[in-house]
Amino acid sequence: MPRRSLLVAILSIALIWLSNAAGRCRAADGCGWLDAPGDCSHDPLSPCEVYHPQPGDMVFFSHDHLRSRLVYALAHTGKPYHVGLVVNLPDGRPAILEAGPYDYVHVYLMDLLPRLRTHEGGIWVRRLRVPLSPCESAHLTEFALAQTGKRFALFRVILQATPFRAHGSLHSCVFGSSRIDRHSWFCSELVIAALAFVGRINPHRIKPNAIFPRDLFRDDPFNLKPCWEAPRRWTCEPVGSRQ
Helix, strand or coil, X not given: CCHHHHHHHHHHHHHHHHHXXXXXXXXXXXXXXXXXXXXXXXXXXXXXXXXXXXXXXXXXXXXXXXXXXXXXXXXXXXXXXXXXXXXXXXXXXXXEEEECHHHCCEEEEEEHHHHHXXXXXXXXXXXXXXXXXXXXXXXXXXXXXXXXXXXXXXXXXXXXXXXXXXXXXXXXXXXXXXXXCCXXXXXXXXXXXXHHHCCCCCCCCCCHHHCCHHHHHHCCCCCCCCCECCCEEEECCCCHHHC
């Protein structure tokens, strides 16, 4: 077995073991809690809401690592630094599709709740307003399974810190691409490609390689509010008096 394939297999086994150890969830049971929406999120009397994941939800991750702050500053962006997409596994369990989780160098499809519980830092969720149809969800699962094991697009990420970056209105016109089938991905590029695959995003308008997680989080330069709710903070348990 080639060394790279062996490494992918070992990491996959480790992630499966981690999922079993941390526990799984079903969408009907809920996967953690979401903070109150909008201006109510800072009101300690505002109730949290059980998070029932659905395919097409965006999940944003952030942390305080100095390396990430420096790298993303060079690329003219910032927090949150990472994004994944909720996908149903073939057996119906909610999972998350990510390029480069835990700083790994491949694409993974992992059980959702263990992934959220083991992240060291802030997590936010943007829920899809209109759920995917069963057919759309099946196509999303098909896409996600086909991407699993592909490499993280380190070279294209490095380019984002150079004059040849695709990020930005002018650079997007020159270097942006509408491709949704690649041999490697970075995180937000993979999310946009997956949503384009099921017809929820137009890749000719929102070019996958020209988008960063913060763009999706802040609706800049594209307004996603008609299709996705505003980001809400995720917690493993309800906070304090909100229980």
